Amino acid sequence: MNLTQFLIITAQAGMLVNMMLIAAAYMVLAERKVSAWIQNRLGPNRVGWWGMLQSFADVFKLYLKEDIVPAAADYKFHALAPVISIAVAITVYAVIPWSGPLIEIDGVQYGLAMAPDMNVALLTILAMTSVGVYGVALAGWSSNSKYSLMGGLRSAAQMISYELSMGLSIIGVVLICGSLNLVEIIQYQTANGWNVFYQPLAFVIFFVTALAETNRAPFDLPEAEPELVGGYHTEYSGMKFGLLYLAEYGNMLASSAIMATLFLGGWDPVPFIDEAALLGLDPYSLPMVLIQHGVFVGKAATLVFVFIWIRWSLPRFRYDQLMNLGWKILLPLSLANITITGIVLLLLN
Amino acid sequence: MANVKTNTEAQRMTFWERIYLPEIARGLGLTFRQMFKPTFTRQYPEERWIPEGSYRGRPVLVQEEEGERCVACGLCSRVCPALAIEVRAAETTQEKERYPEKFEINMLRCIYCGFCEEVCPEEAIVMSKDYELVFGSQEEGIFGKDKLLVPVSQLQERLEFLRQWR
Numbered sequence: 001m002n003l004t005q006f007l008i009i010t011a012q013a014g015m016l017v018n019m020m021l022i023a024a025a026y027m028v029l030a031e032r033k034v035s036a037w038i039q040n041r042l043g044p045n046r047v048g049w050w051g052m053l054q055s056f057a058d059v060f061k062l063y064l065k066e067d068i069v070p071a072a073a074d075y076k077f078h079a080l081a082p083v084i085s086i087a088v089a090i091t092v093y094a095v096i097p098w099s100g101p102l103i104e105i106d107g108v109q110y111g112l113a114m115a116p117d118m119n120v121a122l123l124t125i126l127a128m129t130s131v132g133v134y135g136v137a138l139a140g141w142s143s144n145s146k147y148s149l150m151g152g153l154r155s156a157a158q159m160i161s162y163e164l165s166m167g168l169s170i171i172g173v174v175l176i177c178g179s180l181n182l183v184e185i186i187q188y189q190t191a192n193g194w195n196v197f198y199q200p201l202a203f204v205i206f207f208v209t210a211l212a213e214t215n216r217a218p219f220d221l222p223e224a225e226p227e228l229v230g231g232y233h234t235e236y237s238g239m240k241f242g243l244l245y246l247a248e249y250g251n252m253l254a255s256s257a258i259m260a261t262l263f264l265g266g267w268d269p270v271p272f273i274d275e276a277a278l279l280g281l282d283p284y285s286l287p288m289v290l291i292q293h294g295v296f297v298g299k300a301a302t303l304v305f306v307f308i309w310i311r312w313s314l315p316r317f318r319y320d321q322l323m324n325l326g327w328k329i330l331l332p333l334s335l336a337n338i339t340i341t342g343i344v345l346l347l348l349n
Numbered sequence: 350m351a352n353v354k355t356n357t358e359a360q361r362m363t364f365w366e367r368i369y370l371p372e373i374a375r376g377l378g379l380t381f382r383q384m385f386k387p388t389f390t391r392q393y394p395e396e397r398w399i400p401e402g403s404y405r406g407r408p409v410l411v412q413e414e415e416g417e418r419c420v421a422c423g424l425c426s427r428v429c430p431a432l433a434i435e436v437r438a439a440e441t442t443q444e445k446e447r448y449p450e451k452f453e454i455n456m457l458r459c460i461y462c463g464f465c466e467e468v469c470p471e472e473a474i475v476m477s478k479d480y481e482l483v484f485g486s487q488e489e490g491i492f493g494k495d496k497l498l499v500p501v502s503q504l505q506e507r508l509e510f511l512r513q514w515r
Contacts, residue, residue, distance in 0.1 A: 037384040042392075204370070313380040314373065 004106060012114055016093050024249040025055035031308050038312045059242060067238040070143060077142035082236070082243035085135030089250035092128050095121040096257045097182050097266065099293035100284065112293060122180040125258060126167055129213055132251065133159045136215070136222060136232050139244060143235035151231030154319065155222030158212055161326040162219075166209035168334035169202040172341040173262050186266030193272050194265035201337045203263045205330055210255040212326070215248060217311035219322060256303035257296070264299050267292030402510035405463045405476040408454060411508075412498040418473035421449040425465035425474050433458035434465060452497060456482055457490040466511070475507050 029044065029051060036043030044051035069078055094114035101109030118124065133156055140152015173195050174180060177188040189195055196203045212219040223231030230236075233244045265271055269291065281288045317325070365371050391398060400406065411418045421438035439450035465474050477499060484490045501508075 034384070036388075038380045040383060040386055040388050042388050042390040309377060309380065313377050 002106075005108060008105065008110055009114065012110065012112075013094075015112070016098075016114060017090055020090060020093055020250050020253070021246065023253055024246050025059065027249045027253060027304060027308075028055045028058070028245075030304070031311075034305065034308045035312045038309075062239050062242040065238040067240060068235075070145060070235050072144040073235060074142040074144065077138050078235075079240070081135050081139035081142060082240045082247070083135075084138065085132065085247035086243045086250070088128050088132045088135060089247040089254065092125055092251075092254040092258075095124050095182060096254065097186060097261065098257070098296060100183075100267065100289040102286065102289055111289070117181060117183055119179075119181050121182045122170060122174065122185075122262075125254075126163070126170070129166075129251070130159075130163060132213075132247075135244075135247065139236065140222075140232035143232075145235050147228045147230070147234045148232050151222045151228050151234070155215060155232060158215075158219060158221060158322060158326075161323065162209040162212035162330070165205055165326065165330040165334045166213060168331070168338060169205040169209065170262065171338050172199045172202040175338070175341050175345055182261050182266070186261060186268065189265040189271075190268040194263065194268070196263040196265075197271070199263065199337070199341070201333060203259075205334050205337070206259060206263065208325075208330060210259060211307070211310065212322075214251045214255050214307075216252065216307055218314040218317050220311075220316060221319060221322060252307055253300060253304060256307065257300040259303055260296060260299035264303075266299075267296040269295045400478045400480070402506040404478055404480075405461050407456065407477050407479040407482060408459065408461075408463075408465055408474055408497075409477045409479070409499040409504070410452060410494070410497045411473050411475060411504055412500050415443070417448065417452075417494075417498060418471050418501075419449050419452065420445055420447045420471055420473070421452075422447075422470065424468045424470070428464045428468045430462060430464065431458040431460045433460075449494070452494050453491055454497060455491050456484070457487060472508060472511065475504055475511065477504065477507065 032054070033043040033051070044054040047054045047057045069075055095118055096113060098112035101111045103110050115121070136159070137152045137156040140148045140150070140155070143149070173185065176195065176198055177185045179185055179188070185195075211217075215222050221231075222228075223233065228234065233241055236244060260266060279288070419436075421436050423436050423438065426434040426436045433455045435451065435453045435455075436449050437451040438447050440446055441448055461476070463476050466476050469475075
């Protein structure tokens with residue numbers, strides 16, 4: 001790797017991290033706005049036009065707040081937990097193909113993705129989301145508080161049980177596309193139509209497990225306000241709380257982007273139509289890549305909206321219902337999905 | 350309890366209800382429709398609510414041209430459940446003979462129950478429409494006669510309401 005490449009990749013990393021932070025800020029605003037609309041309210045509209053600067057004001061406030069560590073807490077782990085959470089959330093962004101190649105320097109193409117052509121991208125994502133449990137479980141345990149511990153334990157149990165179904169539901173997609181490389185999966189879908197039409201069951205399973213993995217309602221047991229005060233982040237304040245919160249929204253956007261990549265055709269605007277030929281553009285030309293980037297972000301944003309919409313519509317699952325759904329319904333369904341996909345593919349070939 | 354019809358688990362819900370997803374979709378549809386309905390939010394500092402005469406806001410003393418109506422009988426102080434009112438009487442040579450030398454309501458204690466207004470024989474203390482009460486210190490929360498006296502013309506609506514329902 002030469003210096004130019006190193007600098008460009010560093011710049012890309014900086015861009016992606018900042019993009020994630022700003023996206024998370026506006027997702028918080030979107031969450032508050034959508035919840036307000038669903039409840040016939042207006043939502044934040046004072047800070048900046050249409051409340052646009054509300055999240056930044058909130059973050060500023062979090063920076064100024066006192067950082068309280070409970071006397072009985074394990075300080076090192078208490079400080080480490082938010083770092084793990086946010087680091088894991090950011091790492092996933094490295095492999096998400098936000099856009100195709102935009103510029104070419106010294107024969108190497110660069111897009112808005114750090115490692116789009118990584119051949120184990122999908123495995124990296126699954127591995128990283130698993131490590132995310134450590135952040136939450138450590139946060140709950142190191143606080144040395146009952147509510148936090150309950151939240152941490154619940155989240156560990158929930159994330160581990162739903163990870164199985166999540167991983168298994170992806171296998172159907174991998175079987176069809178024959179690759180773990182996200183760009184290749186998107187290219188396959190551009191050529192053959194979106195995976196959601198071939199794998200509707202896997203899409204539903206992935207969606208449900210993604211809700212559980214990101215601790216979103218109706219699976220927000222780790223932070224169930226009415227039962228656990230704040231769940232695993234009860235004992236956090238100031239920017240440490242901010243980081244945990246940010247990681248949560250970062251994970252939400254990452255799951256939405258992954259869902260768009262795996263099932264909704266990634267950056268393909270309309271299924272079963274060759275848009276590049278229709279518009280008379282070269283599929284790898286700059287305007288086409290920009291259109292695709294917009295489409296990808298639009299799909300991810302729509303899925304984020306659905307996440308928020310579901311949160312403000314559905315009540316929370318009970319713990320036993322959660323475990324029943326995960327182990328007795330989603331796991332057998334995803335196994336059946338793999339079997340059927342495998343048999344059909346075998347018969348077709 | 351002979352007429353109780355017992356249902357088995359399977360009879361209670363149909364298959365489509367048991368797989369949840371259609372019902373969830375219906376629920377989501379309901380919340381989606383809510384998003385386009387008009388909001389109830391009042392933009393407070395610009396848009397202020399003006400209460401009806403029946404509203405019990407900050408208690409005030411009625412001020413007439415010759416002075417306050419209050420004759421310092423002390424009934425309001427006596428009836429106040431929160432012990433918020435302090436009255437000290439003094440005598441004058443005027444027709445009414447008595448007036449409150451000191452009349453203080455501790456607005457940090459007041460619970461806006463309206464007992465003082467109910468018990469007052471002179472209609473001298475009434476609940477106003479004022480609901481914007483902010484003070485920077487505990488001392489500021491104790492309202493003396495300077496803040497309590499309000500001209501009778503501003504309290505007509507409340508006085509009429511009281512006469513109507515007395």
